[in-house]
């Protein structure tokens with residue numbers, strides 16, 4: 001069966017050479033499975049996802065014999081891998097449905113992202129934001145205008161973490177004061193709106209602690225984290241790869257690693273550099289090795 005398909009592909013290549021829409025586009029062929037156009041030297045069909053490189057490992061492109069159980073280069077089953085979550089066979093390092101890592105390469109790439117300085121920094125910011133949200137006394141509906149943010153019985157158990165946070169808060173306030181004049185503004189559509197109102201300290205309160213504008217701190221933290229995340233995504237666009245699968249793994253790992261920091265955004269797809277097409281993901285692109293970028297709104 002495999003050789004028949006191979007024959008078809010060869011015949012296809014010789015006889016059905018068709019020009020694509022634009023003169024700049026490479027010559028296209030037909031997919032042996034669905035009959036759709038496929039780009040020359042493409043590893044997959046963009047229409048149906050069929051693997052087109054007969055005799056090549058689906059994960060590392062090494063030459064493999066028919067029926068070979070494990071690739072001598074990468075150790076994977078050259079035919080594909082079964083996703084333990086959705087039970088579907090796939091020939092990508094990440095499951096196309098579940099987006100979970102399926103191969104060693106995918107796991108290593110994910111680990112490298114998780115351990116990177118950038119992701120660590122974003123994780124710290126998220127933890128700080130969570131602590132701020134948790135400590136924010138104005139979150140409590142019962143608190144009225146006479147409530148000060150002085151540590152009381154209810155919050156005393158949080159005192160230690162509050163103290164730890166205090167230096168951070170001060171740093172942030174100082175930074176914020178200087179940023180108001182110097183920093184360029186994030187585009188309006190990307191700004192995280194803040195619903196919190198600033199509560200003035202009650203003059204009759206015994207509190208000696210300076211009031212902290214939690215709402216502003218949380219909003220600023222979130223805005224900075226979002227801006228850093230979007231910059232990382234933007235930066236990924238110029239990266240090119242040694243092969244298509246390398247690129248697909250990288251962009252899946254990137255998206256998966258950044259997901260916790262852009263929860264409020266919707267992914268529109270993956271824009272490829274090669275054809276300027278928006279695909280659902282790089283697994284649907286026939287030439288992701290030229291790079292591309294995830295799009296969000």
Ligand SMILES: [Zn+2]
Nearest residue numbers: 031034045048
């Ligand atoms: Zn096809």
Ligand SMILES: [Zn+2]
Nearest residue numbers: 057060071074
């Ligand atoms: Zn291989």
Ligand SMILES: [Zn+2]
Nearest residue numbers: 083086095098
């Ligand atoms: Zn799956």
